[in-house]
Amino acid sequence: MADQGDGTFATRTRIGAGWQRYDDLIGSGDVDRDGKPDLYTSDVNDGIPAPFLYRGTGAWQAPFRPGEGVDAIQFGHSFNLFA
Numbered sequence: 001m002a003d004q005g006d007g008t009f010a011t012r013t014r015i016g017a018g019w020q021r022y023d024d025l026i027g028s029g030d031v032d033r034d035g036k037p038d039l040y041t042s043d044v045n046d047g048i049p050a051p052f053l054y055r056g057t058g059a060w061q062a063p064f065r066p067g068e069g070v071d072a073i074q075f076g077h078s079f080n081l082f083a
Contacts, residue, residue, distance in 0.1 A: 010060065022052075030056075039064060 019025060024042040031038045036056030043050045052067035 040070075041067065 019041075021043060022041040023044045024040075026040040026042075028038050028040045030036060031040070031053065032055060034055070036058045038056050039054040041052045041054065043052070051070050053070045054064035054067045057063055057065055
């Protein structure tokens, strides 16, 4: 539940559906350094991971932007996300 900033909590909010299509969900912290936590996912096709990045919005009503296909090397850093 989301803290509303006044000591109370908002009702639960579904953050989307369809996450079961991914083999891995990885809370990766703030990958793009915008101050909001991001989420990596992996969908394995033909044995090859297809990674996606869901950038955090900071809003509890819609916490992630639509996913975008990415490489395992982002922002000058190499990640072994799916070992």
